[in-house]
Amino acid sequence: MATHEEITASLLAFQEGYNKNERLKIMNRDWDRVVLVQASDIPSQHTLELRNGELSVREGAPPRADLTVISDSETLADLFYGDITPTEPYMNGTLKIIGSEDDIVRLDFISLMIWGE
Amino acid sequence: MALKRVLTLRTVIATSAGLTLASSSFVAAVQVASFLAGDAAWLAILTAGFLCLGAACCFSELNARLPSAAGIRLYFSRAFNDRLALTISLLYMTVVMGVVGAESYVLAFVLNAAFPAVPPLAWILVMFMVVTAMNIRGVKIAGTFQELITCGLMGSLLVLGFMALSKVNFHLTGPFATGGLPAFISAVAVGVFLFVGFEWVTPLAEEVTHSRQVSRGMLLAVGLLSVVYALFTVAMTATTPRQALVASPAPQVVFARNVLGPAGVIWMVILSLAASITTFNAGLISVSRFVYASAREYVLPPVFSRLSMRFFTPWVAILTVFATGVIISLVVLVTHRYLVLVNLAAAIEAIVYALAGLAVIRLRQKDRRTGGIFVPVITALVFAGLAVAVMLTDLYVLPCLVAGFAIMWWYVYRVVPVLKSRYQPRRPSRRRPVAGTAEAGCEKS
Numbered sequence: 115m116a117t118h119e120e121i122t123a124s125l126l127a128f129q130e131g132y133n134k135n136e137r138l139k140i141m142n143r144d145w146d147r148v149v150l151v152q153a154s155d156i157p158s159q160h161t162l163e164l165r166n167g168e169l170s171v172r173e174g175a176p177p178r179a180d181l182t183v184i185s186d187s188e189t190l191a192d193l194f195y196g197d198i199t200p201t202e203p204y205m206n207g208t209l210k211i212i213g214s215e216d217d218i219v220r221l222d223f224i225s226l227m228i229w230g231e
Numbered sequence: 232m233a234l235k236r237v238l239t240l241r242t243v244i245a246t247s248a249g250l251t252l253a254s255s256s257f258v259a260a261v262q263v264a265s266f267l268a269g270d271a272a273w274l275a276i277l278t279a280g281f282l283c284l285g286a287a288c289c290f291s292e293l294n295a296r297l298p299s300a301a302g303i304r305l306y307f308s309r310a311f312n313d314r315l316a317l318t319i320s321l322l323y324m325t326v327v328m329g330v331v332g333a334e335s336y337v338l339a340f341v342l343n344a345a346f347p348a349v350p351p352l353a354w355i356l357v358m359f360m361v362v363t364a365m366n367i368r369g370v371k372i373a374g375t376f377q378e379l380i381t382c383g384l385m386g387s388l389l390v391l392g393f394m395a396l397s398k399v400n401f402h403l404t405g406p407f408a409t410g411g412l413p414a415f416i417s418a419v420a421v422g423v424f425l426f427v428g429f430e431w432v433t434p435l436a437e438e439v440t441h442s443r444q445v446s447r448g449m450l451l452a453v454g455l456l457s458v459v460y461a462l463f464t465v466a467m468t469a470t471t472p473r474q475a476l477v478a479s480p481a482p483q484v485v486f487a488r489n490v491l492g493p494a495g496v497i498w499m500v501i502l503s504l505a506a507s508i509t510t511f512n513a514g515l516i517s518v519s520r521f522v523y524a525s526a527r528e529y530v531l532p533p534v535f536s537r538l539s540m541r542f543f544t545p546w547v548a549i550l551t552v553f554a555t556g557v558i559i560s561l562v563v564l565v566t567h568r569y570l571v572l573v574n575l576a577a578a579i580e581a582i583v584y585a586l587a588g589l590a591v592i593r594l595r596q597k598d599r600r601t602g603g604i605f606v607p608v609i610t611a612l613v614f615a616g617l618a619v620a621v622m623l624t625d626l627y628v629l630p631c632l633v634a635g636f637a638i639m640w641w642y643v644y645r646v647v648p649v650l651k652s653r654y655q656p657r658r659p660s661r662r663r664p665v666a667g668t669a670e671a672g673c674e675k676s
Contacts, residue, residue, distance in 0.1 A: 141540065201527035206313065207297055207305045215300055215520075216369065216543075222527070223538050 116191035118158040124194035125151065125160055125171045131196070131228035132169045138227050139167040145220060150179040151194075153187040181213035181221065196229025243448025245381040247432040248456055251425070252384055253510035254337040254503040255330065257483040259424040259573050260464040261476045266418035269405020270469050273461035275415060279422030280457025282617070283429065285610040286584035287453050289591045290430045291446030292602075296594060298445075301524075302433050303583060310590035310597075314643050317530065319586065321639045322632075324521050326572075326579045328552070330427065331514040332559030333572040334507055335359065339564075340481040341503040344488075345496055355560045362512055363553040366519060369542045380505050385459050387502055392459075392466035395490045399469050406465075420620035423584075424577035425460050429453055430587075431513060480569060515552055522548035529651045574625040578618050578632060585614035 116124075132138060142164055149162040152175070161172040161179075185193070189208050192198045200222050203209035211218050263279075264272035293306045303323065307316035335358055339351035409415040429452055433445060467476060467486045475489075476482040483503060487495030523545035526535035537547040563569050588611030595602055622629040 137540075141543075199527055201524055204299070205301050205304055205524065205528055206308060207299060207301070210299065212298075218300070219520075219523075219538075219545075220543050223543055226527075226536070226538070 116187040120191045124191040128194040143167040147180040148176045149181045151183045155186045185209040240444045245378040247429045247452035249381040249509040250428040250513045252506045254507045255334045261482040263418045263422045264468045266414045268410030269408030270403040272464040275418035276461040279419045283426040287449040289587040294433045310593040318639045329572040330576045333569045335560045336563045338507045344484045345500040366549045369544045388463045392462040395466040395470045417624045420617040427580045519548040519552045529654045571627045578621040581614040581618035585611045
C-alpha cells in the first residue's frame with residue numbers, strides 16, 4: 115500500500131514530465147479539464163487541473179470534476195510514476211475512470227507521451 | 232464534489248435502440264418469418280425480445296457491479312478468468328467486424344436499388360471511407376442527433392407498417408401458425424440477431440447522470456424494438472410475397488416498393504441510411520478502440536496503439552479495421568453468404584448472453600451475495616439452447632465458431648505471452664523515497 119505522500123510525489127513526477135514536454139502542452143491548449151484522483155484504500159484525494167495547456171496539482175478534491183480516477187493507492191502511485199500503463203488495471207477493473215470515453219483516451223495519451231509505451 | 236455527467240435516460244434508450252436497428256435487421260426479420268408457416272413472425276420476435284429482457288437484466292447487474300467501458304472483457308475476467316474473457320472478447324469483436332461487413336453489403340444493395348448506375352462495390356468503399364474518416368477525425372454522433380435518428384426511424388417503421396397493413400385491411404394469414412416447435416425455436420434463435428448490440432450501451436455507464444439509467448434504458452429499448460420489429464415484419468410478410476423478400480439482400484426495399492411504389496423506395500433508402508450510419512459507426516469505433524486497448528496491454532503488437540497527434544484517435548487501429556472491414560465486405564460481395572454472418576452473429580450473441588447469465592451467478596457466489604437465481608439461470612440455459620438452435624439451422628455456423636474459438640484460444644495462450652515478454656517494458660521503478668512534497672510544487676487545499 116502506498117501512502118498519500120507517495121501518490122503526491124507520483125503526481126508531481128507526472129506534472130514534471132508533462133511540463134517538460136512543450137509539444138504536449140501545445141496539443142492540450144484547448145483541453146481544459148479538472149481531474150480528481152482518488153485512492154480507494156486510503157483517505158487520499160488530489161486534483162489535476164489542465165488549463166490552457168498548463169498542468170497543476172493540488173491536494174484535496176475539486177468542487178467539480180470532469181474526470182475521476184479511482185484506484186488503490188499502489189496502482190495510482192505506479193500509474194503516475196509511469197511504472198505501469200493505465201490500460202491493464204483499467205481492463206481488469208482495478209482502475210476506474212469516470213468520465214467521457216474521449217477524455218479517458220486523452221488521459222491515456224498524455225501518459226503515453228510522458229512515459230512512453 | 233460533483234461530476235459533470237451529461238447523458239439522460241432518453242439518450243440511453245436512443246443509443247441502445249439505435250445501435251441495434253440496422254439495415255441487416257430487416258434481412259434477419261425476413262429470415263425469422265421464413266421459418267414460420269403463417270404471419271406469425273410477431274410471436275417469434277416478441278419471444279426473442281422477451282428473452283433478451285432476461286439478458287438485459289443480467290447486463291444491468293454486471294454493469295451496476297462493474298461500471299466500466301471495458302464491458303464483457305471485465306465482467307468475464309472477474310467471473311471466470313482473464314484468458315477466457317480475452318478469447319471471447321477477441322472472437323466477439325471479430326464477429327462484430329463480420330456484422331459490419333454484412334451491414335455494408337445490405338446497405339450497398341439498398342443504395343444500388345435507388346441508384347442502379349452505381350455498383351454495390353463503389354457504395355461499400357464510399358461508406359467505409361466516410362466512416363473511417365469520421366473515426367480518424369474523432370467525429371462522434373451526438374446524443375441529440377442519435378435521439379432524432381432513432382425516433383425518426385422507429386416512427387417511420389410504425390407508420391409504414393400500419394400503412395401496409397391497412398392495404399390488406401389488417402387481415403393476417405395464420406397469425407398463430409408457427410409450423411411446429413422446431414421451426415418456432417429456429418425463428419426465435421435467429422430473432423436474437425434483431426437485438427444484437429443493445430448491450431453496447433453499457434460503456435455509457437461512465438457518462439450518464441445516474442448509473443441505473445443504463446439498466447432502465449436497455450430494458451426500455453429492447454421492449455420498444457420488440458414492438459416495432461414485430462409490427463414491421465408482419466406488415467412485410469402480409470403484403471409482399473415471401474419468396475421475393477427472402478430472395479433479396481434488401482427485403483425492406485422490395486416491401487416499400489410494393490406498398491408505396493418509387494416514393495416508398497426513396498423513403499426506405501433514407502431509413503436504411505439512417506439505420507446503418509449509427510450501427511456502422513458504433514461497430515467500427517468499438518472494434519478500433521478494442522484493438523487500441525489490446526495493443527496498450529500488449530495483447531496485440533504496440534503498433535496498433537499509435538495515436539494521431541492531431542485528433543487523439545488510434546489511427547493505425549482504425550485503418551486496420553477499415554482494411555479488415557473492406558476485405559470481409561468483398562468476400563461477402565463475391566460469395567453472397569451474408570446470411571452466414573447474420574447467423575454467426577446471432578450464435579455468438581446468444582453465447583455471450585448465456586455467459587452473462589453465468590457471470591452473474593458466479594460473481595454472486597464470489598461476493599457471497601444473495602439474489603434471485605431464476606433470471607440468470609434461465610438466461611444462461613435459454614441462450615445456450617438458442618445458440619445450439621442457430622448452429623443446427625445454419626451448418627456453416629458451428630465450424631466457423633469452433634475454428635474461430637480455436638484460433639483465438641491458441642492466440643491467447645501462445646502468442647499473447649510472447650508479445651508481452653517482447654514488448655512489455657522491463658524498466659526500473661521510478662518511485663523514490665518521499666521527502667517533503669508541498670515544497671516541491673503541490674498546493675494544499
